[in-house]
Amino acid sequence: MARERYHHGDLRDALLDGAEALVRERGADGWSLREATVRIGVSPSAAYHHFASRDVLVRALSDRLVARLGERMARAAAHARGGPRHRLVAAARDYVRWAIEDPAVARLVFAAHRAEPGDAVSPHPHDVFAAELDRLADEGGLPASARPGAEILVWSAMHGLATLLADGLVRLDGPRALDRQAERLIGAVLTGLAAEPEPSSPWPLPRTSHTERQARENVGGPA
Amino acid sequence: MARERYHHGDLRDALLDGAEALVRERGADGWSLREATVRIGVSPSAAYHHFASRDVLVRALSDRLVARLGERMARAAAHARGGPRHRLVAAARDYVRWAIEDPAVARLVFAAHRAEPGDAVSPHPHDVFAAELDRLADEGGLPASARPGAEILVWSAMHGLATLLADGLVRLDGPRALDRQAERLIGAVLTGLAAEPEPSSPWPLPRTSHTERQARENVGGPA
DNA sequence: TTCCAGATCTGAACATAGTACAGATTCTGA
DNA sequence: TCAGAATCTGTACTATGTTCAGATCTGGAA
DSSP states (O other): OOOOSSSOSOHHHHHHHHHHHHHHHHOSSSOOHHHHHHHHTOOGGGGGGTOSSHHHHHHHHHHHHHHHHHHHHHHHHHHOOSSHHHHHHHHHHHHHHHHHHSHHHHHHHHHHOOOOTTOOOTTOHHHHHHHHHHHHHHTTSSOGGGOTTHHHHHHHHHHHHHHHHHTTSSOBSHHHHHHHHHHHHHHHHHHHHHTSOOOOOSSOOSSOOHHHHHHHTOBOOOO | OOOOSSSOSOHHHHHHHHHHHHHHHHOSSSOOHHHHHHHHTOOGGGGGGTOSSHHHHHHHHHHHHHHHHHHHHHHHHHHOOSSHHHHHHHHHHHHHHHHHHSHHHHHHHHHHOOOOTTOOOTTOHHHHHHHHHHHHHHTTSSOGGGOTTHHHHHHHHHHHHHHHHHTTSSOBSHHHHHHHHHHHHHHHHHHHHHTSOOSOOSSOOSSOOHHHHHHHTOBOOOO
């Protein structure tokens, strides 16, 4: 890459692209800011006109990657044939597939993805799960009483499998087995949630009332 | 801590202790090898007589912490009152509790814990889940057909919740809500697994036989 | 006890990384 | 056209991981 002009023109995106490529080549931790700038043909300090620090760069890259994941999940759901449950299964399966397709990228994302204000990732995987669960509940595939907070449990389950796979702590031989386990997991969670006993009882429960419980079990989304 | 003797005596453990303390103080990434050695009152290079690199130190620390987690999970299961399902729920709940009790430590462990030979962590959380699932299956709480690979799904589910909590991507207000969600998740997975359709059919299935499927769905444990 | 091989620790040094800052270069808008 | 803002360079500073030669201690054999 030659640099004819003094100004790069779109250094911010170039840095994100370069960092992403380096992550794929050298792993989530095997690259440096300097290396990214050198490869682009720019001095190391140039990066600081676009990102306050290396961490900010990583966060921005992570956000971009998470948004892409959200997009492909939504696409997978939209292309799924069958009812709303099939849509949700497709999205969940895709979350896991994404993690093993490029473990280094997944590791970067999972490591960088702490809660911080300004997480304007759209569509966030969490939201995709939530939307599909809403649809499932609307169409009767999930009792309304089981819906609140379900997206967190679904997200957790798939996130755990994805993480363990990306970290190499669990190995599945081939995409066949991977899809199978992902489907098994999301299937079990959905079936189990649907089988939950109705929490609302006509008589006030001995210890805590339903409304009290609702208030205490406040559940928050991402970031 | 004064160092009267030239030889520390147990520098290896002191380094692990020091690093662990620093992780708790400054976060999973906010500490340095040098700082740990300085605090102990030893030169930076001394560490290299006990660990080949900083990464190896971190790995060793992580192994120690994971083993402790396994121990407390086993203890939680042992102290649980009720049937084998209650034991498993107690262990699963404990996994999640551990993660929010010290998120920095959990983050270090989850980040350092890649697959590597020499992972002689005992008892590994994976193994605790597997043992409790065996017990549950033995006592009829889980169909034998659902048992194979179940420990991975259970581990995944709880690992995901623990990770999202430690990373701050999901917030639950108070230990009450946390226990509730952890129990909900493990409960849903177990109920869902128990409800799986029997895979073994008296007539050979059209596409693939049961044994073929078993062979293809090979499932591996940790590391 | 004596003494040496090996384990352990120090001190100085190196390479690299992230980062700050002053100044050069280019772009933008009035 | 031109000034101010944005962008980029060059240099330098600091901290960190790491190496290595040599100092210091320890355990066991003679």
